[in-house]
Amino acid sequence: MMFKELLQKLETAENPFAQIVQKTDCSKVLVVAFKKGMILKEHKTDIPAQLLVIKGCVIYKEKNHQESLSLYDMKNIQPDISHSVEAREDSLCLLFKG
Numbered sequence: 001m002m003f004k005e006l007l008q009k010l011e012t013a014e015n016p017f018a019q020i021v022q023k024t025d026c027s028k029v030l031v032v033a034f035k036k037g038m039i040l041k042e043h044k045t046d047i048p049a050q051l052l053v054i055k056g057c058v059i060y061k062e063k064n065h066q067e068s069l070s071l072y073d074m075k076n077i078q079p080d081i082s083h084s085v086e087a088r089e090d091s092l093c094l095l096f097k098g
Contacts, residue, residue: 003092006033010090016040018095027098034058034087042084049077049097056091060084 006019016038022029032040034056051060057070062083069075077083085093 003031006031006092007090009033010035013038016085016087021094024098027096030095030097032085032093032095034085034091034093036087036089036091038087040085042082044080044082045077045097046079047097048079049095051075051077051085052094052096054092054094057088058091058093059086059088061086 002019002021009017010033013033013035016032016034018030018032020028020030032051034040051069052074053069053071055071057068060067060069060075060083062081067075068088
């Protein structure tokens with residue numbers, strides 16, 4: 001049910017948004033929702049993370065590299081590396097941290 005609610009919420013959103021799915025002392029799982037064209041601005045993670053596309057298609061960008069990620073593609077994200085994510089279509093991603 002949570003994913004359906006996020007997709008409904010996304011219809012009126014102006015920016016990508018994230019919601020925690022699960023959190024423990026040593027890890028966190030978030031769902032990140034995008035409408036086509038939305039950009040998660042450049043940022044860094046403080047711990048290793050993995051981005052998994054579960055709906056749609058996004059472009060992961062860091063420095064001089066960019067990579068298209070579509071359904072079920074996963075990207076490892078290293079700490080302290082500036083990166084951004086842009087949605088090529090309406091998308092949902094899971095972000096695993098820790």
